[in-house]
Amino acid sequence: MKIYLSDTLSKKKKEFIPIDHKNVRIYACGPTVYNFPHFGNARMAVVTDLLVRVLKQKYKKVTFISNITDIDDKIIEAAKEQNVTIGELTNKYHLIYNQDMESLGVSLPTFQPKATDYIADMIDFIKILVDNKCAYESDGNILFDTDSYKYYGALSKRVMNDQKTGTRVKKANYKRNDNDFILWKPSFKNEPGWDSPWGLGRPGWHIECSAMSKKCLGLPFDIHCGGVDLTFPHHENEIAQSCSLGNGNLKPESFCNYWFHNGFVTFDNIKMSKSLGNIKLVRDLLKKYEGRVLRLCLLSAHYKQPLDFSENSLKQFKNYLHKLDYFYNVNFSEEYEREKIVNNNYFEEFLSSLFDDINTPKALRILNDHISKVRNTTLTEKKIILQSIFKSLKILGIEKSSLNKLENDKGEIMKLIKERENARKNKNFNLADELRDKLKKMHIEIEDTPDGTKWFKTK
RNA sequence: GGUGCGGUGGCGGAGAGGCUACGCACCGGCCUGCAAAGCCGAGUACACCGGUUCGAAUCCGGUCCGCACCUCCA
Incomplete structure (x- = not known):
């Protein structure tokens, strides 16, 4: 069975063909750890977690790298405010992030590199860009020269001259071009910094993902994931950097083959933002709803679509899971854990919906179909369907954690x-x-x- | 101004020219010691205006509305 994925770069749904069938390689831009993760962060994590689970159905080995950004101006600021070192702050929130995601059934990535462990790689990376004349120095900063990369804008389909730069942030006069971005910036006084050919400093925002994906996966790799808002400028900049390492301008495909972007999450149709005070932290939602309810909510819409949620919708998913649990309790016991499915048409049908661009709403519909079929069929058929349902729920990650165990009592x-x-x-x-x-x-x-x-x- | 994504029944949300999506909620009935579940039935949809077509939620043209991004937000 073929897997299809939507790809932002080509704007098409494409058959997924890995570069190396023996090892599928994926990178997802992880969180900047200075605060509690919110429901939007969770969507990226849950959706990519499912993507990995689905790929594992077909490919034996899937290497999934998702980074932790633990150096950034917001982190420096937050650490100062809380009067702790940036290490203390980032370690704390790194741990919290992983805990919260675990509650949502998200498995740890194969590897979770921290930006500060790759400073040397970033410096080497920037050196090459400087040598290749794709980067320049200005006011102590090292900047990427976006004019040097002819495919700049290919991912986000932007014609740069049409953009209104400086709509949100003041134009910086040390830049040759408004789109140029900082690779390395100087650190002063109490700011954290590392020695570099350009003096004591620290990396800019985009370089860490380019350096870590190159180091941990090798180039090119298969799929790059992240929220839609990262398409520009973050991912565009990653492409520019990573495709400027060799001779001349390499095409975006020489960085990675598929761009997998998930849509935004809104609450009561309003974007979650600090100023509105409507940010829904995973932590707080977990006080009221099981992780599975939240996970189901995040999977209820197609990953590319915007997802709006509310108290009302969460209640709906809670009710649905309640009925599902009844079904689960009545039908499943420990033995299902050990049973392997072979040639099960029901499971194939279910899986085909996920192979079709991770179509979770369709998958849920098929799951519901199967559940109602169980009640109205022969014993042998029933067993086959149940096996399929059991496995389907496991892939979605909404199975009930406690099964009947054959215990002493x-x-x-x-x-x-x-x-x-x-x-x-x-x-x-x-x-x-x-x-x-x-x-x-x-x-x-x-x-x-x-x-x-x-x-x-x-x- | 540019780019992208949307507007589907009370709510969430698929589908993408003709066939009930599905789920939650609601109403009527059956079943039921209780609890839970289940079954049967009814209802309410495709933003608007034109066009193409035997037939359009789905295609085409236009209009309206919403959201996101355009340098540090997933």
């Missing part, structure tokens, strides 16, 4: 259930309810179904 549980069944037969409902309570205290929930009483652990 199973005999006791079975005994109590039997007793309760007898009590019900004899219409001794008081006793039946007492036994239910007793089981509840053992963290066992029971449900009476047409196939008899089902039980499952709640912890």
Whole structure:
């Protein structure tokens, strides 16, 4: 089965063909760690996590690199305000980021490089750019000369002269061209800095991703991920830098083959912003909703589309998962964990929707179809569908974490259930309810179904 | 001004010329000791105006509205 992905550079949905079938390589721009991650950060993480899971269905090895930016002016500022070192600050928020993402079922990337561990690589990178005359010095800064790269604007489809530069930030007069960006800047007084051929300083914003993707993945690699807002200037600048390392202007494809951008998240149709005070932190949302509810919400729309969420929509996903859990409890036990699926048409159908540009809404529809089919089919077919559903839920990452485990107290549980069944037969409902309570205290929930009483652990 | 993405039923959200998307909510019925789930049925859609077509939410032209980006925001 073929995988298709939308690609921002070519503006097309393209068949995914890896450079090396034995090792698919992906890079995603990770967070700048100076604050708690919000729901928008989470979308990128969840969506790329799913992308990796899907690719792993087809390819044995997927190397997924997602960086941590731990040097930046905002970090310096925040550290100063909180009276801590930048290391203390970034370590703290790096950890928090990983914890919060874990709550959303996001696996750690294959490797999570930190920018400050790659300063030497960045310096080497910049040296080459200077030697190639793609960078120049001005007021102590080393800047990339965007005029030197003829494909500048190819990713974001911008004709640079038509852009209104300085709409948000004042024009800098040390730049030859308004689009030029800082590769290296000098550090003063208490600012953190590293020795370089251009004196004590620190890297600009875009260079870290170029240096780390080159070092950790090699060029070119397969897929570059990030939020749409990074398309310009961040990704455009990454391309310019990374394609200026050799002789002349290399085409953007010599950096990476597919650009995978996820849409923005809004709350009640309004962009989350500090000034409006409507930033939804993952941490706070987790107080009210399970990680799975949040994950489902983030996967409910196609990744490219804008995603609006609200208290109301979260409630809807919570309700949906509640019903799904009932289904899960009644149908699955530990044995499903071990079973391997072979030639399962249902699972193929499900997977084909994800292979088609990670179409999660379609995948959810197919999942729902399968669930309703389970109730209305033969026993053999039922087993096949259930296997598919089990695996489908695992890929989406919305499976229930606790399955029935064959534990020591199973005999006791079975005994109590039997007793309760007898009590019900004899219409001794008081006793039946007492036994239910007793089981509840053992963290066992029971449900009476047409196939008899089902039980499952709640912890 | 430029670039990109959108406007689908009460809500979320697919689809992309003819066939019920799906989910949540709501209403009616069935089932049910309780709890939960399930089943059957009803309803409410494709921003607007033209055009193409036997047929358009889907194609074409125009209009309106929203959002994002245009140097440090995922």
